[in-house]
Amino acid sequence: MSAFRDAGHLLRFAGLFVLAFIIFLVVRKVVVPKSFGEYGHYRGASIGEIAAHPAHFAGHQACDACHTDIADEKKGGKHAHVNCEACHGALGKHADDPASVTPAKLDTAVLCVRCHAASVAKPKNFPQVDAADHANGVPCETCHKPHNPALEAGGAK
Amino acid sequence: MNGVEGFMYPNEVELVWSVLIVLYPYITGLVAGAFILASLERVFRVDAVKPTYRLALLTALSFLLVAPLPLQLHLGHPERSPEMYFTPHSTSAMAMFGYVYLWYLMAVLVFEIWLDYRREIVLRARRERGLLRLIYKIMTLGSDNISERSLHIDERVGWVVTLIGIPSAFLLHGYVGFIFGSIKANPWWSSPLMPVVFIFSAMVSGIACVMVIYMATSKLRGTTIDMRCVDTIAMYLFYTFIIDFSLEMLDLVHRIYEADESFRSLNFMVHTKLYFSHIVVQIGLGTLLPLVLLAITQVAKLSEMARKRTYALAGALTLIGIFAMRWNVVIGGQLFSKSFLGYTTYKVGMVTREGLPVAIALTLLPLLFLWVLVKLLPPWDDASAAHGATGD
Numbered sequence: 075m076s077a078f079r080d081a082g083h084l085l086r087f088a089g090l091f092v093l094a095f096i097i098f099l100v101v102r103k104v105v106v107p108k109s110f111g112e113y114g115h116y117r118g119a120s121i122g123e124i125a126a127h128p129a130h131f132a133g134h135q136a137c138d139a140c141h142t143d144i145a146d147e148k149k150g151g152k153h154a155h156v157n158c159e160a161c162h163g164a165l166g167k168h169a170d171d172p173a174s175v176t177p178a179k180l181d182t183a184v185l186c187v188r189c190h191a192a193s194v195a196k197p198k199n200f201p202q203v204d205a206a207d208h209a210n211g212v213p214c215e216t217c218h219k220p221h222n223p224a225l226e227a228g229g230a231k
Numbered sequence: 232m233n234g235v236e237g238f239m240y241p242n243e244v245e246l247v248w249s250v251l252i253v254l255y256p257y258i259t260g261l262v263a264g265a266f267i268l269a270s271l272e273r274v275f276r277v278d279a280v281k282p283t284y285r286l287a288l289l290t291a292l293s294f295l296l297v298a299p300l301p302l303q304l305h306l307g308h309p310e311r312s313p314e315m316y317f318t319p320h321s322t323s324a325m326a327m328f329g330y331v332y333l334w335y336l337m338a339v340l341v342f343e344i345w346l347d348y349r350r351e352i353v354l355r356a357r358r359e360r361g362l363l364r365l366i367y368k369i370m371t372l373g374s375d376n377i378s379e380r381s382l383h384i385d386e387r388v389g390w391v392v393t394l395i396g397i398p399s400a401f402l403l404h405g406y407v408g409f410i411f412g413s414i415k416a417n418p419w420w421s422s423p424l425m426p427v428v429f430i431f432s433a434m435v436s437g438i439a440c441v442m443v444i445y446m447a448t449s450k451l452r453g454t455t456i457d458m459r460c461v462d463t464i465a466m467y468l469f470y471t472f473i474i475d476f477s478l479e480m481l482d483l484v485h486r487i488y489e490a491d492e493s494f495r496s497l498n499f500m501v502h503t504k505l506y507f508s509h510i511v512v513q514i515g516l517g518t519l520l521p522l523v524l525l526a527i528t529q530v531a532k533l534s535e536m537a538r539k540r541t542y543a544l545a546g547a548l549t550l551i552g553i554f555a556m557r558w559n560v561v562i563g564g565q566l567f568s569k570s571f572l573g574y575t576t577y578k579v580g581m582v583t584r585e586g587l588p589v590a591i592a593l594t595l596l597p598l599l600f601l602w603v604l605v606k607l608l609p610p611w612d613d614a615s616a617a618h619g620a621t622g623d
Binding site for chain 2: 081
């Protein structure tokens with residue numbers, strides 16, 4: 075019995091732990107969102123919230139539906155697999171309401187080198203040029219049609 | 232681009248882990264090392280180091296309290312960090328580390344210090360007045376029992392806690408090494424030796440730190456340094472340092488012999504960008520020189536004064552060397568590109584949340600904590616006697 079009394083202070087310390095643990099559980103209950111873990115290690119309700127965000131991108135198919143001419147032009151060229159919005163930027167709003175939202179003009183001096191600037195890190199077979207050398211300050215679209223850029227060898231040059 | 236040579240992927244140009252992330256393993260290492268030193272006395276009954284037992288525990292606690300701060304300052308949203316406790320993911324090394332940290336802080340360090348000081352705490356709660364009395368009263372947890380038997384029980388329980396504490400200290404710092412060693416995308420870090428190297432370098436830095444703090448505080452308080460104690464500590468420092476150095480060399484030799492695809496790039500880095508911090512500071516000044524100094528004290532018969540000076544110098548160099556080691560791991564691991572085709576530069580910020588002033592403040596903060604702890608719970612042997620005399 076006295077051994078128990080002499081170890082009483084240890085029980086107090088242990089009590090501190092139990093108390094801290096209970097507080098932890100209570101706080102946890104309060105702060106962890108209700109839907110956490112519903113589907114996985116995340117907040118289940120976030121799926122709905124994210125789905126409710128307005129879409130910024132309209133997607134290839136949407137553009138093709140109205141701009142059939144360009145879609146046709148692009149289809150046969152080297153840029154066939156480059157998405158419209160990869161160059162034109164997110165145009166969801168424009169696709170919803172073309173009359174009031176007009177896409178900004180693109181500057182090919184910035185746009186084309188974003189993908190085609192020569193770099194050792196790019197796969198060897200990806201077409202790349204040193205812009206200063208290759209275009210000499212002439213805008214790219216003078217020679218290349220953006221939607222179908224390949225030139226017949228010796229064509230324009 | 233600024234400071235970039237060759238090719239870097241865009242996300243590699245800026246270093247995301249700054250000098251604060253260098254401090255984090257450094258401080259955690261000091262904790263683990265100081266605790267291991269304390270356990271020498273408690274578990275392995277090395278009586279000579281007794282004068283530093285309590286000091287080592289308090290040092291460990293004050294550094295442990297600061298250890299998470301660099302991480303908090305590094306986070307963009309520090310208020311979200313508790314989420315790692317509330318909804319831990321089993322694949323998150325950091326979340327698991329959070330629990331190790333809490334366990335080590337509360338179940339090992341605070342508990343052990345409390346047990347060891349309980350007698351003094353109770354006596355002071357009876358003696359002090361005002362606010363101090365209240366503080367000590369709270370620390371007693373309302374138990375006034377300091378009977379022979381209860382103190383005996385404390386002694387036994389304290390021993391068990393220290394015993395559990397040793398693997399916990401290894402776990403604590405092993406985990407820090409693990410966090411780096413398990414990053415398979417980074418060849419500079421990814422090595423199963425990393426946790427082991429971290430543990431031994433932690434022991435080295437912690438032992439050196441307590442030794443230097445002990446010598447400095449003795450000087451400040453005008454008491455004599457217990458030479459048997461520092462001689463023993465220096466001996467242990469020497470031995471652990473040899474193990475630590477061998478492990479690091481083993482890692483190095485292994486890398487050189489294996490010479491995998493990352494080797495040319497890393498080798499280049501060690502010869503250029505990291506030359507000063509790695510070869511000169513870490514290996515030269517921070518490892519070989521203190522090792523030689525300590526070796527001299529082991530083989531030659533030096534005067535007491537000469538030994539003191541050598542220990543102080545070796546200790547300070549060791550602390551710098553281990554800091555350089557953390558620097559080279561954390562910063563070095565981010566200076567090269569995963570493409571192995573380019574290198575970037577790290578410039579320590581000044582007036583940023585992760586800048587140099589913040590780093591210096593965080594390094595000094597544990598000393599402030601230690602000062603407060605030492606005031607509250609004097610670790611010196613002569614403390615009770617001095618107190619009786621001045622009657623404060």
